[in-house]
Structures are given as C-alpha cells and as structure tokens.
C-alpha cells in the first residue's frame with residue numbers, strides 16, 4: 049500500500065483556511081484571529097465540511113459544534129480510529145496551530161483512500177470546538193465535554209466578555225440540544241492520534257523531523273481579583289491609597305518567583321491577562337482581575353507553587369490592606385500516551401528511516417482530554433524558531449507532509465487491528 053501525500057493541495061488548503069480571519073495582514077507572517085463561533089470560525093467550519101463532503105465522508109456535528117468526519121470501515125460496528133485537532137485561533141496567532149492536525153488528518157484520510165486501503169475500523173476526523181480559552185476562559189471546551197470532564201450545565205453558563213453565555217452563542221450558531229449529549233463513552237474509539245506543531249524549539253534545534261509525544265503536561269487556570277481603594281490620581285494621597293495594580297504586580301512576581309524556584313523547566317506559569325478598573329491614567333486602580341495559566345508534568349509540584357503564591361497573597365492582604373479572591377477555572381491531570389501506539393509510531397519511523405524524538409508536550413491539546421476515553425498519542429512536527437501563537441508561526445511543507453504521512457501510516461495500522 050503506497051501512501052502519497054498531496055503536499056501542494058495540503059499547503060494550499062492551509063493557506064485558504066488562514067484567510068478566514070479578521071486579523072489585519074502583517075509583514076512578518078500570517079496573522080490569524082479565529083475565535084470560536086465568530087463569523088470567520090463559522091465560515092471556516094462550512095468550508096471544511098465542503099472539503100470532506102467532496103470525498104464522500106459522512107459528516108455530523110454535536111451540540112457544542114464538534115465536527116465528526118467519518119470514513120466508514122468494512123466493520124462499522126467496531127470502535128473507530130480517530131484523529132483531529134482544532135481550527136480556532138487566539139488573537140493575532142499563526143496559521144498552523146491546530147489546523148495542521150485537522151487538514152493534515154483530512155489529507156491522511158484522502159491519501160489512504162487513494163492508496164486503496166479498505167479499513168476494518170472506520171477512521172474519523174474530529175474538529176473540536178474552542179480548543180483555545182479566548183472566548184470562554186477555559187481551553188478544550190469540545191474535548192472536555194466529549195470526555196465528560198466538564199459539567200454541561202457549568203459549560204452552558206460560561207460567559208464571554210460581553211456576558212453572552214455559551215448556551216446562547218452555540219444556539220445562535222446553530223448548535224442546539226443538551227450538552228450532556230456531547231459525551232462519548234470510553235469504548236467509543238479504538239485509538240486517538242493528534243498531529244500538531246511542537247510549539248517549542250526542541251525538534252528544530254536538534255534537526256529532528258518528528259516528535260512522538262509520551263505525555264502532556266497538566267494545565268491549571270486561576271482568576272485572581274484584587275480589590276483596593278482607588279480614586280483621583282492627584283488628590284488621593286499615597287498613604288490613603290490601596291492601589292490594586294501595585295498589589296497585582298507583587299502577585300505576578302510571586303508567581304514567577306515560586307515557579308522558577310522549582311528548579312525544573314517542567315513547571316511554567318504565565319499571568320496572561322490583567323484587567324484594570326477603572327483603567328484611566330489619572331485614576332488609582334481600585335480593582336484588578338488577573339488570569340493565571342500554570343502547567344507542570346507533575347500536578348503536585350504545580351500545587352506546591354500555588355500554595356507558595358497563596359502564602360504571599362496572605363502577606364499582601366495584610367500589608368496592602370486589599371482583598372484578594374482566587375477562583376479556580378481548571379486544574380487538569382497530565383496525560384500519558386498509549387505505549388502501544390507509541391511503539392507503533394517508533395516502529396514506523398524506524399522502518400521508514402525517520403529520525404524521531406520522544407518528548408513531553410508542554411502545550412495542552414484536545415488529546416489531553418481524549419486520553420480520558422481512549423488510548424492516545426501525538427505526533428509533533430517542528431515549527432520555525434519554536435514560535436507559536438504568533439503570526440510568524442511556521443511549519444515547513446516538507447515537515448508537514450512527513451508528519452501527515454506518518455499519521456496516515458499509523459491510522460492504517462490501527463484501522464486494520
């Protein structure tokens with residue numbers, strides 16, 4: 049069975065998908081903003097479905113808008129083999145994060161069909177809703193609901209910055225029905241694979257074209273609200289102030305200090321947003337909301353950093369006479385890849401003379417949650433300078449093709465098991 053990836057077609061489709069964006073063009077790359085259920089996201093979804101329909105694949109979506117594109121096997125009652133990723137993009141992102149896994153997965157299926165393969169097990173491509181936390185503050189909405197790790201009622205009540213709920217937004221986008229219907233049982237899939245850019249520098253730095261992910265670090269998200277006493281920037285004297293932004297600054301530095309203090313690169317933390325109220329140059333900030341993203345391959349070590357930050361918060365409350373509240377958004381467990389699928393990938397790489405590296409994924413992916421209901425693995429390809437979530441994010445066509453070819457090879461093996 050000869051698998052031929054149509055590199056020109058795949059490259060063209062990645063470029064077409066990148067055009068579904070309302071980001072202004074930039075000189076140093078391709079800037080993509082595609083927030084879940086935005087007009088661009090809905091147009092991109094419709095375009096993807098048209099591509100899939102042209103191949104005669106069966107298509108359906110669920111109540112949260114996850115899209116399922118199935119090539120039915122000769123034994124359709126057997127649990128399918130699945131692959132996929134996401135096409136939503138954070139503001140001013142690049143064009144390869146997630147899309148390589150969706151369009152690459154589609155091309156892998158097309159290439160297998162062209163090769164004459166007759167899969168026993170159906171092969172299914174999944175495009176997940178809202179992998180990025182941009183709109184509703186939590187990542188992997190679609191895969192969390194599929195895996196049963198997010199309460200459907202909590203999910204539907206989540207609001208975006210305009211206080212529109214997920215329930216209202218998804219219904220307006222044409223996805224109705226109870227979110228409880230999104231959940232899939234643990235035996236629904238025989239295996240799950242995701243092809244993704246590394247979003248880090250290791251593969252390119254080592255000149256290795258393929259990464260085989262053995263585990264995915266565990267993300268946690270917290271929202272801190274600091275409330276002080278603000279007022280006129282000129283008339284309110286310094287001793288009378290309880291400047292919420294100064295307190296927030298100390299909290300942010302506390303996060304950095306305790307994260308670095310773990311002494312391992314496996315612990316990372318970022319305060320990525322800082323909303324200041326009232327946000328006027330001549331008004332002393334009275335309230336600040338921070339969003340913290342902290343990740344580790346070891347959840348206990350992640351929690352120990354949080355404990356140290358909480359200790360510093362207590363000091364801040366006393367010394368600055370501010371209130372600080374902490375709200376848990378998510379605290380997820382890490383995921384381990386299936387040794388069987390990792391072994392299959394290693395054997396394929398060896399047989400095909402492909403140099404590979406087994407590695408941890410520090411970014412989270414929908415695979416983190418698919419691991420709750422199926423054996424998983426991920427295939428990484430290099431991205432230039434390790435850059436991601438930026439317009440200069442770039443994956444070379446040759447690397448993408450190699451990743452898609454490996455994905456197609458392992459899908460074929462698993463679909464014949």
Ligand code: HGY
Nearest residue numbers: 179180187410411412
């Ligand atoms: O943040 C992440 O790890 C993913 O790219 N959403």
Ligand code: MN
Nearest residue numbers: 138145180437
């Ligand atoms: Mn991302």
Ligand code: MN
Nearest residue numbers: 145146179413
């Ligand atoms: Mn991604």
